[in-house]
Amino acid sequence: MGIIVSLGAVLAIMVVAWIGGSISGLQPIFGVLVPYAAFAVFLVGFCRKVVDWAKSPVPFRIPTTAGQEVSLPWIKSAKLDNPSTTAGVIGRMFLEVFCFRSLFRNTRADLRSGYLYYSPSKWLWLFAIGFHYAFLIIALRHLRLFVHPIPGFVETLDAVDGMFQIGIPPIYLTDLLFVGAVTALLCRRLFLSKVRFISLPADYFPLFLLLGIGITGLLMRFVFRVDIVSVKQLANGLASLHPTVPDNIGSIFFVHVALVSTLFAYFPFSKLMHMGGVFMSPTRNLANTNRMERHENPWWTPPKFHTYAEYEDMYRDLMKEAGLPLERE
Amino acid sequence: MYDTGKVITGLVIFVGIFTFAFWYTTGTAAPRPEPKLDTPEIQKMAKKQCIEDTQFMITTHMQLLNKLRDQALRDGNRWYVNSKGEKVWISLQNTCLKCHSNKKDFCDKCHNYAGVDPYCWDCHIDPNRSEL
Numbered sequence: 001m002g003i004i005v006s007l008g009a010v011l012a013i014m015v016v017a018w019i020g021g022s023i024s025g026l027q028p029i030f031g032v033l034v035p036y037a038a039f040a041v042f043l044v045g046f047c048r049k050v051v052d053w054a055k056s057p058v059p060f061r062i063p064t065t066a067g068q069e070v071s072l073p074w075i076k077s078a079k080l081d082n083p084s085t086t087a088g089v090i091g092r093m094f095l096e097v098f099c100f101r102s103l104f105r106n107t108r109a110d111l112r113s114g115y116l117y118y119s120p121s122k123w124l125w126l127f128a129i130g131f132h133y134a135f136l137i138i139a140l141r142h143l144r145l146f147v148h149p150i151p152g153f154v155e156t157l158d159a160v161d162g163m164f165q166i167g168i169p170p171i172y173l174t175d176l177l178f179v180g181a182v183t184a185l186l187c188r189r190l191f192l193s194k195v196r197f198i199s200l201p202a203d204y205f206p207l208f209l210l211l212g213i214g215i216t217g218l219l220m221r222f223v224f225r226v227d228i229v230s231v232k233q234l235a236n237g238l239a240s241l242h243p244t245v246p247d248n249i250g251s252i253f254f255v256h257v258a259l260v261s262t263l264f265a266y267f268p269f270s271k272l273m274h275m276g277g278v279f280m281s282p283t284r285n286l287a288n289t290n291r292m293e294r295h296e297n298p299w300w301t302p303p304k305f306h307t308y309a310e311y312e313d314m315y316r317d318l319m320k321e322a323g324l325p326l327e328r329e
Numbered sequence: 330m331y332d333t334g335k336v337i338t339g340l341v342i343f344v345g346i347f348t349f350a351f352w353y354t355t356g357t358a359a360p361r362p363e364p365k366l367d368t369p370e371i372q373k374m375a376k377k378q379c380i381e382d383t384q385f386m387i388t389t390h391m392q393l394l395n396k397l398r399d400q401a402l403r404d405g406n407r408w409y410v411n412s413k414g415e416k417v418w419i420s421l422q423n424t425c426l427k428c429h430s431n432k433k434d435f436c437d438k439c440h441n442y443a444g445v446d447p448y449c450w451d452c453h454i455d456p457n458r459s460e461l
Contacts, residue, residue, distance in 0.1 A: 042347075043344060043347065043348075046343065047340050047343075047344070050336060050339070050340055051330060051336065051340075054330045054331055054332060054333070054336040055330050055331070056331075057331060058331070143349070143350060144443065144444035145443070145444075146350035146354070147349075147350050147353045147354050148354075148358075148359035148442065149359075150444040151353070154444065155444060155446070158444060158446075159446065165448060167395070168391045168392055168394070168395035168447075169391055169392075169445075225388035225389045225392070226388060227384075227387050227388050228388075228439075228443045228445070229361065229362065229387075229439050229442060229443060232442060232443050233358070233361045236354065236358045236359055237358045239350040239351055239353075239354040239358075240354045240355075240356050240357055240358035241351070241356055242356070242357075242358055244358075246361070248384065276343070279339060280336075298331065
């Protein structure tokens, strides 16, 4: 059911954009207004979400401890898996953000002739890292359409990405990797019964959306050619805040833009916020100093004490009169 | 908010990276390139028309050139029959560049604008370039 809903939603966006993009009066809406609005929602929504997270107190250190804590000097500690210093935390965060280390640690458990075996399982890590880096490079390559003069690193990426010079225009390696990895991640949800059981529309929708973005991009490059100069004029216009909508850009371009806009607008309200979340995760970004330092509750205010000595001072005369024993005369 | 300094620094970096295109462009879009079609050879033509219609040539010339390259060099057939049934001799330097003798003001204009670096010139030369 979730699959049908998500796929239907993506297809509906594509149909609306296809029709809207083919009516020249509506092109400023789909080419300018929608992208600007989506990008604004993305930036504001992202920051609000992060600030909201930052308002949650983390009174205690709760890092995941996947190794030996620092203890006696002759016991070897796990500096990355159970960091006790800022350097260790930076190392752990670096490996997490750039190498997806926690996915790399993935294991699978299965029964083999009555015994429970744990074995490493790297497929999720492989598709995830392939997808993320391909997406990063594709996004950077798209800068050639947004800015002029084109920065050198964008041209270098472009040349390296299309280095095999297969076909005209050349096939980018990251395009293949992107579509392949997203398809694999989708197949994982569709065909692994354990994963499918826990999958929701919020899991399928981003995958269909990304697949739609990749496929419309490839179609635009290889099948339904669009005038790249007009595309750049529009994109460069958006970036310069003086947008113009040139004539005769094919509808397929507006479908691509609508899907990317949807991704931007949907981003802050979805699981995709793990982009910001990975940095905000207290199980990753805190050093395990639970025992070496005293961590005070941030909202801790010392209560007002009324000691017995003060009580006695207050009622000394009355107590003396009643013949009660006093600690101090 | 806790760790305000770190969180705000992170958000500033985030916004800075994602708005790169905006501040790099600094509010002025590059003018749209207009490839020049006023070469002597084109001006001599009664009907100014490329081998296929203009919109097709604008969007799809690279795929056509690739197809013609394969046809000429791999199949040895140097006659291209276009959509109007006319026969065209396949040769980049002798057919295409005969009319479009202004590589700098024609090819390079859009290619530089869109950041495209075609490998035509790995094998071919521009017959009209001055340093020859």
